[in-house]
Amino acid sequence: MDKRALVVRLSSLGDVVLTSAVFDPLVELGYKPYLLTLKPYGELFSDDHRVRVLQVDKAELFKKETLSSLKGFDLYLDLHKNLRTLLLRLKLGGRWLSYNKESIRRRLAVHFKVFVKPYSVVKAYLQTIGYAQGKPKLLVSEERLKLWEERLGSGYVCIAPGARYEKKRYPYFREVVRLLLSEGYRVVLVGDKKDREYTQGWEGENLCGELKLSDIPAVIKKASLFIGNDSGLLHVARAVGTKCIQVYGGTHPTLGFAVEEEEGLYLIRGLPCQPCDLHGKGSCKYKTFPCLNIDPGVVFESALRLLPG
Template structure:
C-alpha cells in the first residue's frame, strides 16, 4: 500500500506527526511525507520514509496551483491528512486518493478561550499526537499508544561547537509574548548554583524578544540549523521550554522536557506524553486566553507566569532528572 502523510507546517506540529511515521514503519509501511520546502530538512536520512515531497508555500496559493500539486499524489492508495485545513482538504480531493483526516478539535479548542463556554468543553484527555495516531485505526494498527514522536539524527548533525557535559537545555522563545516565560534568567541562575551547565537554544528572533542578559551560558540561539539543534537536545539532561517547537524537538530525540504554559493550555493537546516529561500550568480562570498566545494580557500582568516561580520550575525540573 502506498501511503502519504500530509503536514505542511509548523515546525512543532510536523515533529509531532512523526509518531505516525514511526507507527507506519513499525508495521512495514514506508510512507511518503508531504510538507513545505523549509521543513524537509527534518527528514534527511530518514530510513522510515519512501520519499519526501516538498513544495514552496507560494506554489500553493491558487486553486490551479493546488490542482497541479495534487496530480503528483494521484498514485497514492491512502493519504493521511494531518493538517486538516482547507488547503490539505483540496489537495486530497483533487488527488483522487482515499483520505483520512485527523480530528483537530478546532471548535472545542477555541471555545476553551471563551470564559462562558469553557465549562461545557471537555478536552482533559485530548492529545494531538493521539489524534494523529487515531488515523491509523483504519489500517488495523494496534497498540498505538506506544508510538511517540521521533526524529532520526546522527553524528553528521553534530554542530561545530563544544557542547558541555551535564547541561540542561533552555528554550527561551516562542512566537508570541503570551507563551514566553519571563523568568528564565532566575531559573538559569538557580540551575547553575546546583552545578548544571546551561545551553540556550532557539532562533535569532528569540534573542530580539528577550531582554535578559545571560552570563556563563552557551547561547546558541540563531547559530544552529534545526538538525544541529536536535542533536544538542539529544545530549541534554533535560529541556525546559515554553509551549513551543523546542519542547517538541526535545521529545522527538528522547530528552525529557518541562513545558511552561502561560496564555495557552495543556488541553490544547500539545503537552508531553507519559515518560516524555511534565508541565507547569497556573490553571487560572482566565486561562487559556488565546489559542496561540497572541493576545496581550487583558490584566497587563501575565499572572499565569507570575504564579510559576523560578524556584518551582527548578524543583519540578529536579523531579524529572
C-alpha cells in the first residue's frame, strides 16, 4: 500500500471520531489513511492500526516544520472545510477533495424551517470518496478491553451527562440514573472534570474526569447501552458499536449528527424553535429551555426498549 491519504479534521471530538467512517474505504481504494487533528483528539485512535495520527497543537499547525511533514500525500481529504483548512490547501498543494458541508443550508435551517431536511455528516464524508454507505468505526485493543472488563465488568448503562453548551445539556440525567438503578441496572458515568463537578453526589459509578481519552472507547464499548446528549461521546459510542440514545436540545438532526436507526434512537421534542443554533451555543430566548423538557421516564422507557432482555 504505497499511496497515502491525509484526512484533515482538526476538531471537535465528535467530528473527529466520525472521520473514522472513511478509513476502511480508503484502504479498499489502496491508500494508507493518515489523520491530521489537534491535540488531544488523536488519542482516541491509540489502538487503531488502520490509521496513523498526526496530532498537533493549534499554535503549531502553520509552522514550517509541521507544513513540511504534511507535504507529499497522494490525496488530501478536507473533512473540516473552514478557513484554516483552506489555508492548508494553499500552502500544501496536491490533490484535495472536500465534503459537502451544506453550510449555507444548515445555517438557513436555524431561521427558516423550509431548509430543514435530512442530512448526515457521515454520509457526506463517505460521498467525498465515492461511497454511499458506511459507519464510523473505532478499533479498541483486546488488551484494553480486558483491562476495563476486569475493573468494571460489562453490561452496564453508560451515561454521559455533559455537553459544551447549556442548550445541549439534558438536565434530568440524574433522574434517569435513579430509574435505571431502581430496576437493577448498573450505571457508569463518563465525562470530563467539569462533568465531575456537575455530577457530584450522583448515584452510580462516576468515572467523570478520571479516564484518559484513550480509555473512553473501551469503557463505552463494554456497556450494553449509551445515553447522552448531541455531543462528542455519543459519537464515540456509535463508533465502537454500542447502542445509543441521543437526547436533543437546541440542535436538530438536520444539522447532520443524528444516530442512524441501526445505531439506536434519538429523542427530540420537535419544537418550532429547533434548531436554534448551528452548534447549540447561546442562551434560550424563552429562558426555560423547553427543548430539553423531556420527561426522564421517556428516556428510561426508551432505554428499556434497547437494553437486552
